Amino acid sequence: MPTSLAVAELQVRDGGVLLLLDGTESSWIDLGDPTHLDFEYHQQMDAALGALWGEGRLRAVHLGGAGCALARAWDASRPGSTQTAVEVDAVLADRVRQWFDLPRSPRLRIRVGDAAQVVLHLRGGQWDVVVRDVFAAGRVPPRCATTQFLAACRAALAPRGLYLANVACPPRERAGADLARTREIFGGVLVVGDAAVVRGRRPGNLVVVARAEPLTPREAQAVERAVRRLPLPVRTWEAHDPALPQG
Incomplete structure (x- = not known):
């Protein structure tokens, strides 16, 4: 079915619904358990947040809103939360409320607009967490990876607030440039991911965990332990680790 900017498809299987946009997996909604996150990078963001x-x-x-799976999960696991999802596709923003049992406002507001603006x-x-999960044709739009964009994300965060970003890798050069700009803006940066993805041996997603002030060694270790306990364990890298993609 057409949306404002794509063609959406819903596939019902294994107790959930997979939302595809132009054939690309975009969101997974578990119909029975809203706290269940199927996408690995969502699990990693949730673990780092915890x-x-x-x-x-x-x-x-x-x-980046799409099916709002992460917001739906946090609403269920963190009662009393208030969240806003920014979705550029107006038709999609309307339809996901029809398709899925998403929390209503003020628990979850869906705002139609370009995330970069x-x-x-x-x-x-104002915000305890800013999640960047914006993709077009399988890549982060360049306007959502500029120093201006990242500085605006940092400015929006409350003290000790977290910036969580989904980074596609490959292309390694673009991922590296994104990481380099993140290091310029944020004082504390960790990268979460599978070692094969980090080293360019297979495609996948990296999760950037950042905040204004540096992370203590104990905090970095806590994230490491959390992501190693996931169903598909991964690990963390310090911001300047030479194994990471370089810009």
């Missing part, structure tokens, strides 16, 4: 933020409600903005107008210091 390690650094702990339990309890939060204020989160998701730059919306982020510039987020109220400073």
Whole structure:
């Protein structure tokens, strides 16, 4: 079925619904358990958040909405949270509310707009978590990986707030440039991922975990332990590790 910018397809299987946009897997919604996250990078973001933020409600903005699987999971696991998803595709933003049992406003607001523009107008210091999960044709749009964009994400965060970003790899050069700009803006940066993806041996996703101030060794170790306990264990890298993609 057509949306504003793509063709959406829903595949029902294994107790959930897979949303594809132009043939690319975009979101997985577990119909029975909203806390179940099927995509590995969602699991990694959730694990990092738990390690650094702990339990309890939060204020989160998701730059890139699609099926809002991560926001739906956090609403269920962190009652009292308030979240906003920014989705550029107006028809998709309307239809996901029809298709899925998403939380209503004010628990989850879906705002139609270009993330690169919306982020510039987020109220400073308002958000505990900013998630960047914006893709077009399988890549992060360049306008969502600029120093201006990243600086706006940092400005939107509350003290000790977290920036969580989904980075496609390959292309390694683009992923490396994204990481380099993130290091310029944020004082503390970790990269979570499978070693084969980090080293370019297979395609996949990397998760960037960042905040304004540096992470302590204990905090970095807590993230490492959390992601190693996932169903598909991964590991972390410090921001300047030479094994990471370089820009």
